[in-house]
Amino acid sequence: MSSHTRVLGIEGTAWAASAAVYDAATDEVVIESDAYQPDSGGIHPREAAEHMHDAIPRVVETVLERARERRDAADEPPVDCVAFSRGPGLGPCLRIVGTAARALAQSLDVPLVGVNHMVAHLEIGRHTSGFSSPVCLNASGANAHLLAYRNGRYRVLGETMDTGVGNAIDKFTRHVGWSHPGGPKVEAAAEDGEYVDLPYVVKGMDFSFSGIMSAAKQASDDGIPVEDVCYSLQENVFAMLAEVSERALSLTGSDELVLGGGVGQNARLREMLAEMCDQRGAEFHAPEPRFLRDNAGMIAVLGAKMYDAGDTLAIEASRVDPDFRPDQVPVTWRPQDESDLALGREEGSVRGAEAIVDLEPEAGTVTKRRESKAYRHPELDERLRRERTRIEARLTSLARREGVPTPVLSDVDGREARLEVEYVGREDLRTALSPERVREVAGHLARLHLAGFVHGDPTTRNVRVGRADGGRGRGGTDRASLIDFGLGYHTDHVEDYAMDLHVFDQSLVGTADDPEPLRAALREGYREVGEARVLERLEDVEGRGRYVGGS
Numbered sequence: 197m198s199s200h201t202r203v204l205g206i207e208g209t210a211w212a213a214s215a216a217v218y219d220a221a222t223d224e225v226v227i228e229s230d231a232y233q234p235d236s237g238g239i240h241p242r243e244a245a246e247h248m249h250d251a252i253p254r255v256v257e258t259v260l261e262r263a264r265e266r267r268d269a270a271d272e273p274p275v276d277c278v279a280f281s282r283g284p285g286l287g288p289c290l291r292i293v294g295t296a297a298r299a300l301a302q303s304l305d306v307p308l309v310g311v312n313h314m315v316a317h318l319e320i321g322r323h324t325s326g327f328s329s330p331v332c333l334n335a336s337g338a339n340a341h342l343l344a345y346r347n348g349r350y351r352v353l354g355e356t357m358d359t360g361v362g363n364a365i366d367k368f369t370r371h372v373g374w375s376h377p378g379g380p381k382v383e384a385a386a387e388d389g390e391y392v393d394l395p396y397v398v399k400g401m402d403f404s405f406s407g408i409m410s411a412a413k414q415a416s417d418d419g420i421p422v423e424d425v426c427y428s429l430q431e432n433v434f435a436m437l438a439e440v441s442e443r444a445l446s447l448t449g450s451d452e453l454v455l456g457g458g459v460g461q462n463a464r465l466r467e468m469l470a471e472m473c474d475q476r477g478a479e480f481h482a483p484e485p486r487f488l489r490d491n492a493g494m495i496a497v498l499g500a501k502m503y504d505a506g507d508t509l510a511i512e513a514s515r516v517d518p519d520f521r522p523d524q525v526p527v528t529w530r531p532q533d534e535s536d537l538a539l540g541r542e543e544g545s546v547r548g549a550e551a552i553v554d555l556e557p558e559a560g561t562v563t564k565r566r567e568s569k570a571y572r573h574p575e576l577d578e579r580l581r582r583e584r585t586r587i588e589a590r591l592t593s594l595a596r597r598e599g600v601p602t603p604v605l606s607d608v609d610g611r612e613a614r615l616e617v618e619y620v621g622r623e624d625l626r627t628a629l630s631p632e633r634v635r636e637v638a639g640h641l642a643r644l645h646l647a648g649f650v651h652g653d654p655t656t657r658n659v660r661v662g663r664a665d666g667g668r669g670r671g672g673t674d675r676a677s678l679i680d681f682g683l684g685y686h687t688d689h690v691e692d693y694a695m696d697l698h699v700f701d702q703s704l705v706g707t708a709d710d711p712e713p714l715r716a717a718l719r720e721g722y723r724e725v726g727e728a729r730v731l732e733r734l735e736d737v738e739g740r741g742r743y744v745g746g747s
C-alpha cells in the first residue's frame with residue numbers, strides 16, 4: 197500500500213449513515229455515524245432512505261473537515277478517492293449513497309471505488325488481525341456466511357438458507373414486543389436465563405434459522421420465561437455458527453478465524469468462537485465493535501487497498517447492486533496464487549471438525565471419538581454427540597447395503613460417543629479431485645437418496661479415494677468411499693436431497709482451483725443414477741436470493 201493514501205469511505209446499506217476517512221500512513225480511521233431508529237417494527241426501506249438523504253451530507257462533511265486539516269497544501273484534494281458501499285443492501289438506501297458518492301468524487305476530482313459491503317466486513321478483520329489467510333464468519337443483520345479466499349475470489353463455503361442471523365433475532369424480539377434492534381436486548385435478557393431445548397440445524401456448512409425461530413416464538417407464547425428463551429436462542433444459534441466455522445477451518449486446513457458483522461458485537465458469540473479456536477489450536481480475531489457493526493471505516497480501509505490496486509470505477513459503470521454477492525468480486529488487492537487452503541497428508545491422530553480420529557492404516561482401523569466441545573452448553577453437547585454417533589453407525593451400514601462403499605463398522609460406544617471402523621482409501625477427495633471421482637460420488641449420493649436418506653455433510657473431506665495401504669480390507673478396490681454420516685437423516689423431501697447436493701457443490705467450489713468442470717460432473721453423475729427433480733430443485737436452492745435486505 198502506498199503509505200500516504202487517504203480515503204473517504206461512505207456507508208449506507210441499511211441503518212447506518214456513516215462516513216470515514218482512512219489515512220494509510222498512520223493507519224488511523226476516523227468514523228462519523230448517524231443511526232436510523234425505526235419508530236416501530238423493523239427497518240422500513242423508504243424511511244431508512246430518507247434518513248440517508250438527511251444524514252449522509254452531515255457525516256461526510258464532518259470527516260472531510262478533519263481530512264482537510266491534515267493535508268499538506270491547501271490546493272491538494274483532502275482525499276485520494278471516494279469509496280462507497282455498492283451493495284448488498286436496501287435498494288432505496290444504496291441509490292442515495294451511490295448518488296452522493298458520485299457527486300463527491302466529481303466535485304473533489306478524485307476516482308470512485310465501489311466496495312462490496314460483505315467483503316468489507318471480512319477485510320477489516322483481516323486488516324486489524326494481520327492474519328494472512330483466515331476463514332471469515334460474517335454474522336450481520338441481513339447475512340450470515342463463511343468465506344475463504346481461493347484463486348482470486350472469496351468463495352462462499354456455507355451460508356444461511358433463510359434469513360440473516362441478526363434479522364432472525366430481531367424478528368423474535370419484535371414478536372415479544374421489544375424495539376429494534378433486538379440483538380442487544382436478547383444478549384442482556386440471556387444473562388438471567390436457563391437452558392430449554394430448541395431446534396439445532398446445520399447441513400454441512402450451511403444452516404437455517406426458521407425452525408429455531410418459530411420454536412422460540414412458540415415457547416414464549418407458551419409461557420416459558422423470555423430470559424430462558426433468549427438464553428437458549430443464543431446458545432443454539434451461536435453454537436451453530438461456531439460449528440460451521442469449525443467445519444470451514446477443518447475443510448480448508450486454515451488455523452485463523454476472523455469475525456465480521458453487527459452480531460459479532462455479542463460477547464457470547466465471541467466467547468464461543470474463541471473457545472472453539474482455542475480447543476483446536478487456531479487463532480481467533482474479532483475487530484473492535486466500531487468496526488463490526490455497519491460503519492464506513494471498513495469501506496474506507498478496503499477502498500484504500502482497492503485504490504492502490506488500481507481497482508477504481510468509471511462513473512457510468514458505478515450502478516449499485518442490492519444483491520451483490522461477495523463471490524462476485526474479483527479480488528484485485530491480494531496475490532492471485534494466495535490461498536486459504538492448506539493441505540497436508542494425514543496420519544496418526546487427526547482433528548476433524550467434530551472428532552479426534554486415530555488413524556491406523558497398518559492395522560486397517562480408525563477410531564473416532566466425538567469430543568466434548570467446551571463452547572457448547574453441556575446439555576446440547578451431550579445430545580449432539582450421542583445422536584450423531586448413533587446415526588453415523590446406523591447410516592454407514594445402511595449405505596453399504598445400498599451399494600455405496602463405506603467403512604465396515606467394528607465397534608460402537610454411544611455413551612462415549614466413540615466408533616471403531618475400517619480404514620478406507622488412501623487420501624481425501626479434496627487432494628484428489630477429478631471429474632470422474634466427483635461423478636462417482638454423485639452417483640453414491642443418488643443411491644442414498646433413492647433409499648430415503650441423506651448424508652448430511654458430503655464435503656470433499658468426507659470422501660476417501662484410492663487403494664488403502666497394504667491391500668487390507670477394501671484396499672483391493674479403488675472406489676470412492678463415503679465416511680462421516682453423523683449429520684445424515686431419513687427423509688423423503690426432495691428439498692433435503694437437493695440440499696445434500698448443494699453442500700457437496702459448495703465444498704467443490706471451496707476446495708478446487710477450477711470448480712466448474714467438477715460441478716458439471718456432479719450433475720452428470722447424479723442424473724445417471726438419481727431423479728431429475730432433485731437436480732431441478734438444486735437450481736432452485738442456488739437461485740434463492742438470500743440478500744433480502746431489511747427485516
Ligand SMILES: C[C@@H](O)[C@H](NC(=O)OP(=O)(O)OC[C@H]1O[C@@H](n2cnc3c(N)ncnc32)[C@H](O)[C@@H]1O)C(=O)O
Nearest residue numbers: 209210336337338339362377379380458459462489490
Ligand atoms: C447489508 C447490510 O446492510 C447489513 N447490515 C447489517 O445488518 O448491519 P450490522 O450492523 O452488520 O448488523 C446489525 C444486526 O446486529 C444485531 N446486533 C447488534 N448488537 C448485537 C448484540 N449485542 N447481540 C446480537 N446481535 C446484535 C442487530 O440486532 C442487527 O440485527 C449486513 O451486513 O447484512
Ligand SMILES: Nc1ncnc2c1ncn2[C@@H]1O[C@H](COP(=O)(O)OP(=O)(O)OP(=O)(O)O)[C@@H](O)[C@H]1O
Nearest residue numbers: 446548549550551553562603618619620657679680
Ligand atoms: N474410515 C476412515 N478411513 C480413512 N480415513 C478416515 C476414516 N475416517 C476418517 N478418516 C480421516 O479422518 C478425517 C476426519 O474424519 P471425520 O470426517 O470422520 O471426522 P469429523 O470430525 O467429522 O471431520 P469433519 O467434520 O471435519 O469432516 C477424514 O477427513 C479422513 O481424512
Ligand SMILES: [Fe+2]
Nearest residue numbers: 336457458490
Ligand atoms: Fe453489515
